[in-house]
Amino acid sequence: MKSAFNRCILAFTTVLAVGAIGGQACAQDKPLKKYESGNKEFWTHPPDDWFLGDETQAQKGLTPKAGPPTGSSDAELAATLKNIKLPPGFKIEVYASGVLSARQMAWGDKGTLFVGSFGLGNVYAITDNGGKKQVKTILKGLNPPMPTGIAFKDGALYVINVNKLIRYDNAEANLDKLGEGKVVYDDMPSYAAHGWKYLAADKDGWFYIPFGPPFNIGIPPTSVSQIRRVDPKTGNAELVGLGVRNSVGGDVDPRTGKYWFTENARDWLSDDTPSDKLNMISKLGEHFGYPYCHEGDIPDPKFAMGHKCSEFTPPVLKLGAHVAPLGMKFYTGNMFPAEYKNSILIAEHGSWNRHKYQGARIVRVTADPDGKNAKETVFADGWLDGDQSFHGRPDDILLNKDGSILVADDWAGAIYRISYSK
Amino acid sequence: MVPLMLRSLLSILCATAVSAALTAASFAADLEAAKKKAEICAGCHGENGISQMEGVPSLAGQPDQFIQWQLVFFRAGSRKNEQMQSIVEQLDNTDIRNLGAYFASLAPPKAPPDNDPDLSKKGAQAAVGRRCANCHTDSFAGTNAVARIADQREEYLLKALHDYKSSVRSGGGMAAMADVAYPLSEEEITALAHYLAHL
Numbered sequence: 209m210k211s212a213f214n215r216c217i218l219a220f221t222t223v224l225a226v227g228a229i230g231g232q233a234c235a236q237d238k239p240l241k242k243y244e245s246g247n248k249e250f251w252t253h254p255p256d257d258w259f260l261g262d263e264t265q266a267q268k269g270l271t272p273k274a275g276p277p278t279g280s281s282d283a284e285l286a287a288t289l290k291n292i293k294l295p296p297g298f299k300i301e302v303y304a305s306g307v308l309s310a311r312q313m314a315w316g317d318k319g320t321l322f323v324g325s326f327g328l329g330n331v332y333a334i335t336d337n338g339g340k341k342q343v344k345t346i347l348k349g350l351n352p353p354m355p356t357g358i359a360f361k362d363g364a365l366y367v368i369n370v371n372k373l374i375r376y377d378n379a380e381a382n383l384d385k386l387g388e389g390k391v392v393y394d395d396m397p398s399y400a401a402h403g404w405k406y407l408a409a410d411k412d413g414w415f416y417i418p419f420g421p422p423f424n425i426g427i428p429p430t431s432v433s434q435i436r437r438v439d440p441k442t443g444n445a446e447l448v449g450l451g452v453r454n455s456v457g458g459d460v461d462p463r464t465g466k467y468w469f470t471e472n473a474r475d476w477l478s479d480d481t482p483s484d485k486l487n488m489i490s491k492l493g494e495h496f497g498y499p500y501c502h503e504g505d506i507p508d509p510k511f512a513m514g515h516k517c518s519e520f521t522p523p524v525l526k527l528g529a530h531v532a533p534l535g536m537k538f539y540t541g542n543m544f545p546a547e548y549k550n551s552i553l554i555a556e557h558g559s560w561n562r563h564k565y566q567g568a569r570i571v572r573v574t575a576d577p578d579g580k581n582a583k584e585t586v587f588a589d590g591w592l593d594g595d596q597s598f599h600g601r602p603d604d605i606l607l608n609k610d611g612s613i614l615v616a617d618d619w620a621g622a623i624y625r626i627s628y629s630k
Numbered sequence: 631m632v633p634l635m636l637r638s639l640l641s642i643l644c645a646t647a648v649s650a651a652l653t654a655a656s657f658a659a660d661l662e663a664a665k666k667k668a669e670i671c672a673g674c675h676g677e678n679g680i681s682q683m684e685g686v687p688s689l690a691g692q693p694d695q696f697i698q699w700q701l702v703f704f705r706a707g708s709r710k711n712e713q714m715q716s717i718v719e720q721l722d723n724t725d726i727r728n729l730g731a732y733f734a735s736l737a738p739p740k741a742p743p744d745n746d747p748d749l750s751k752k753g754a755q756a757a758v759g760r761r762c763a764n765c766h767t768d769s770f771a772g773t774n775a776v777a778r779i780a781d782q783r784e785e786y787l788l789k790a791l792h793d794y795k796s797s798v799r800s801g802g803g804m805a806a807m808a809d810v811a812y813p814l815s816e817e818e819i820t821a822l823a824h825y826l827a828h829l
Contacts, residue, residue: 253809253812254809255809256765256809256810274695274774274775276695276698277695277698277699277701277702277726277730277775278698278702278723278726278727279723281723281724281727306723308702308706328702328703328706328708329706329707329708330706345706348706348707348708349706349707349708349710351708353706353708
């Protein structure tokens with residue numbers, strides 16, 4: 209018994225090492241993972257492999273990959289960027305390296321680039337020191353270690369860490385001593401799974417904040433699967449979107465003031481369905497379908513429970529299955545060709561619950577202000593490494609003052625700059 | 631409240647640890663440089679990464695990525711230890727990669743004779759019940775970001791399990807130990823540590 213199991217592990221390791229398909233007979237000896245996720249105990253104490261709890265025979269054995277602990281070296285980054293394909297006239301370069309687990313980015317008024325992180329508890333400040341980028345860790349050891357969402361407003365740095373929105377006043381003058389900050393909003397559950405967040409400010413200075421469910425699929429706890437709009441000055445908040453799974457990116461449309469957001473669809477249905485989504489909130493309290501309906505037209509096999517997809521707001525655009533769209537921005541700069549104006553650039557983090565990974569690229573979406581006529585083209589591509597690994601994983605986009613864009617990559621621990629010249 | 635939350639948070643990426651990818655293969659570690667750098671480690675962790683000091687783990691034969699992650703976690707402050715803090719602050723990413731490869735290249739420690747086989751038997755049962763091998767592999771040699779626990783120092787294993795159970799230590803962002811240790815009884819911890827130290 210034991211030796212058979214040993215062989216199993218070895219075969220599995222070999223599969224990972226050589227990236228080949230083999231040893232499947234072994235994996236099939238193990239029962240499928242199954243968790244009952246619809247209870248408070250699961251939400252507060254998820255098992256180590258909570259995301260595998262709906263495993264199916266077809267998708268069996270697929271599991272997320274961790275990147276290199278220290279990110280990519282400068283030599284590896286140079287090699288990676290050689291393989292990135294962009295439209296004619298565009299160029300990609302490393303803006304800063306050693307930004308481990310880099311997530312959402314925000315500009316300070318005085319030119320400091322702030323960057324959040326996933327799983328490390330770090331927040332970084334990147335400053336320009338005579339043309340050389342200096343990366344400083346300005347917050348570390350945050351608990352939980354999930355300061356994925358950040359924003360900058362009126363001199364203050366805002367960090368959202370699962371269940372706390374924290375404000376650090378006069379941040380750029382205090383990069384060496386940010387202090388404890390002030391919690392300005394905490395009416396949020398501490399559930400870890402899909403508890404990491406993103407911040408997008410509107411013209412009134414309120415933040416759009418996504419709340420994901422603490423599992424893959426199920427009846428969500430009352431406090432999540434929603435988008436809220438929160439005023440960091442008063443702590444006032446309103447529910448603006450319902451029926452949302454895991455969203456970690458969004459932006460306010462400069463044409464209309466409406467909030468658009470990316471959404472990661474459920475796992476374990478198949479390699480090719482359901483599609484991840486780009487959504488728009490056109491009226492307060494819209495329901496986007498989760499957990500009853502996916503991608504606007506697939507009723508959930510278990511959780512549709514009599515609902516029809518026609519009851520819910522369909523996506524503006526289907527982005528593809530398991531592409532993992534995260535940070536996104538409307539392009540409002542002047543450097544790129546005129547047709548880029550007001551199009552949406554989306555950082556796709558790439559798959560794990562798919563036999564042949566896709567995503568790990570930047571796509572460009574054009575759509576009318578009402579969401580009609582949405583079209584997608586690939587903007588930057590080439591971070592996939594074979595069928596089931598990466599050279600990098602784009603996760604956020606930020607406009608640079610000169611009209612170029614910055615891209616955060618948490619796998620490589622790097623920030624890239626993409627510019628254009630005729 | 632906070633420890634509970636941290637515990638669950640840190641379980642998020644367990645399976646990641648198991649299947650940590652092997653992308654950094656293009657990095658050629660400088661073992662000579664690492665050996666020099668590791669001189670400072672030897673003071674506590676012992677010659678050739680085999681600890682003779684109570685409460686200090688052996689590092690010999692630990693998986694490359696496990697060493698790297700722990701150093702990154704110490705540096706980020708998500709794993710806390712005063713002595714390690716001042717040391718990791720002097721390490722850059724290249725040092726960390728080199729040290730990972732160096733300690734992984736050393737022969738792992740050998741178990742002392744088992745003075746309590748009955749306790750080991752109990753430990754073996756607990757290891758099955760708690761599914762230790764799921765992440766640490768059947769030989770408990772660890773893999774990728776998951777630690778080698780086979781033949782680690784017994785009192786260090788005790789300390790580590792207690793630290794996880796009380797959420798002093800979380801496992802960093804990539805491991806699930808805090809959640810696994812949370813329900814362990816004192817009896818199980820004693821038996822597990824003894825068993826794993828005498829494989």
